[in-house]
Amino acid sequence: MITVHLPRDLAAEFSCRDTLAVDGVGDLAELWAALEQRHPGLGRWLREPDGALRQHLSLFVNARRVAWADERIALRAGQEVWILRAVSGG
Amino acid sequence: MNEHGNQQLAETDRARAESHVARYHRQIILPELGLAGQRALSASRVLVVGAGALGSAAALYLAAAGVGTIGIADGDRVDLSNLHRQVLHGTRDIGRLKTASAKDRLAALNPEVRVVEHRGYLDSGNVLDVMAGYDVVVDGSDSFAARYLVNDAAVLLAKPLVTAAILRFEGQLLVFRPGEGCYRCVFPEPPPAGTVPNCAEAGVLGAVAGVLGSTQAVEALKLMGRMGEPAVGRLGLYDAWTGRWQQVQVARDPACAVCGDHPTITGPIDYDAWCGVPAPAAGRGAREVSVAEAERLMHQGIRFVDVRPAAEYARGHIPGAVLVGPDTSSANLPGTADTAVVCVCLQGVRSAAVATRLESQGRSAVSLAGGLLAWARAGLPWDGGLPT
Numbered sequence: 001m002i003t004v005h006l007p008r009d010l011a012a013e014f015s016c017r018d019t020l021a022v023d024g025v026g027d028l029a030e031l032w033a034a035l036e037q038r039h040p041g042l043g044r045w046l047r048e049p050d051g052a053l054r055q056h057l058s059l060f061v062n063a064r065r066v067a068w069a070d071e072r073i074a075l076r077a078g079q080e081v082w083i084l085r086a087v088s089g090g
Numbered sequence: 091m092n093e094h095g096n097q098q099l100a101e102t103d104r105a106r107a108e109s110h111v112a113r114y115h116r117q118i119i120l121p122e123l124g125l126a127g128q129r130a131l132s133a134s135r136v137l138v139v140g141a142g143a144l145g146s147a148a149a150l151y152l153a154a155a156g157v158g159t160i161g162i163a164d165g166d167r168v169d170l171s172n173l174h175r176q177v178l179h180g181t182r183d184i185g186r187l188k189t190a191s192a193k194d195r196l197a198a199l200n201p202e203v204r205v206v207e208h209r210g211y212l213d214s215g216n217v218l219d220v221m222a223g224y225d226v227v228v229d230g231s232d233s234f235a236a237r238y239l240v241n242d243a244a245v246l247l248a249k250p251l252v253t254a255a256i257l258r259f260e261g262q263l264l265v266f267r268p269g270e271g272c273y274r275c276v277f278p279e280p281p282p283a284g285t286v287p288n289c290a291e292a293g294v295l296g297a298v299a300g301v302l303g304s305t306q307a308v309e310a311l312k313l314m315g316r317m318g319e320p321a322v323g324r325l326g327l328y329d330a331w332t333g334r335w336q337q338v339q340v341a342r343d344p345a346c347a348v349c350g351d352h353p354t355i356t357g358p359i360d361y362d363a364w365c366g367v368p369a370p371a372a373g374r375g376a377r378e379v380s381v382a383e384a385e386r387l388m389h390q391g392i393r394f395v396d397v398r399p400a401a402e403y404a405r406g407h408i409p410g411a412v413l414v415g416p417d418t419s420s421a422n423l424p425g426t427a428d429t430a431v432v433c434v435c436l437q438g439v440r441s442a443a444v445a446t447r448l449e450s451q452g453r454s455a456v457s458l459a460g461g462l463l464a465w466a467r468a469g470l471p472w473d474g475g476l477p478t
């Protein structure tokens with residue numbers, strides 16, 4: 001099982017929880033597909049038309065920033081994936 | 091000077107030294123800080139960007155701790171709607187420049203601190219000159235444009251940067267020392283304009299700013315007092331909703347546009363253009379802007395349109411605002427189809443409806459939250475009788 005953390009306002013937009021448990025995914029491509037299947041539109045919203053993660057989002061796998069969100073990046077059970085976007089309030 | 095005068099001077103000095111030690115006694119007895127650390131703080135200069143919610147909490151603790159020089163950069167005025175989170179300012183300060191209000195408050199807290207007002211917003215033209223005079227930068231600004239501006243300047247001048255941001259129940263904290271990465275390494279691009287709401291639109295719990303702003307003060311004091319382990323290399327995520335702090339690791343990105351191996355940004359750029367002009371969130375009605383933001387848009391030359399009936403407009407209005415009336419459509423607005431406008435009415439209700447209608451007609455329009463009442467209350471430019 002992979003734990004995925006989403007920005008709370010994005011989760012609200014798709015009426016899902018901001019922390020999701022996803023089973024049976026072995027890489028990023030499978031994770032995007034699983035998210036899209038569970039919450040139609042979400043998997044697509046997270047990526048540019050060419051499949052790359054949207055520019056203003058930052059992806060962290062196991063607490064490490066992934067500069068280039070290659071779809072082949074392997075995920076293992078127990079890992080945490082953070083999808084973050086900056087906020088600007090001060 | 092006679093012997094008596096000399097003796098008096100010596101006594102004054104001694105009294106001052108005693109009160110100095112007494113003031114900071116509880117932190118001087120921390121062996122990790124001590125007298126040497128306190129002396130380092132007294133000799134330090136910190137620039138606080140934004141006297142808003144984060145800047146309020148940070149500046150108060152930095153002043154209380156005895157940092158020698160605190161620069162405050164802000165061009166905004168105090169608004170009633172600021173006070174639930176911007177604890178530097180009081181009810182009596184409404185309408186005043188935030189830098190002036192901050193200076194008074196910090197001087198009252200600790201007269202030993204030198205507070206320098208930088209009135210007006212930092213921009214590409216002045217940021218390097220202002221920042222050059224400081225040792226550490228604490229960023230509590232409230233726009234992406236300002237955040238990237240401050241970050242790039244800190245990288246270019248090799249200044250440590252303690253940056254934080256808040257929204258609703260969430261806070262983000264990042265600390266960078268020169269050469270160890272920057273804000274752009276973590277967030278290379280700002281979100282498209284209008285996709286991430288600001289505090290005026292989405293709200294924020296005031297005390298969340300206290301948590302993040304105080305943490306910024308802690309990190310800045312650690313850097314200046316040369317103690318502890320700075321929270322570098324991590325993005326701190328505070329979730330007030332669950333009461334959790336979580337951290338993810340960040341590192342310098344060799345491909346970073348400003349601090350990478352082959353930087354493409356070698357001087358301040360046009361940050362407003364780069365971050366995009368204000369755009370509405372799709373399907374949620376037109377975006378509302380605060381009085382402060384509206385004032386900023388006015389300085390940027392964005393056109394103001396008054397949607398009240400002509401009789402109301404005639405009694406008094408914002409100088410330069412164009413009367414368009416309540417039934418206006420995109421076709422009879424000033425400017426061309428891609429000219430953005432700020433819609434105003436007495437309380438901000440009618441203008442929100444008009445702005446939403448204009449948006450649906452493909453026009454970029456925002457509405458002044460709180461309307462002309464809020465504008466006039468802030469003491470901003472006004473022609474004719476004040477609105478009631």
Ligand SMILES: [Zn+2]
Pocket residue numbers: 271272273274275276342343346347348349350
């Ligand atoms: Zn960088």
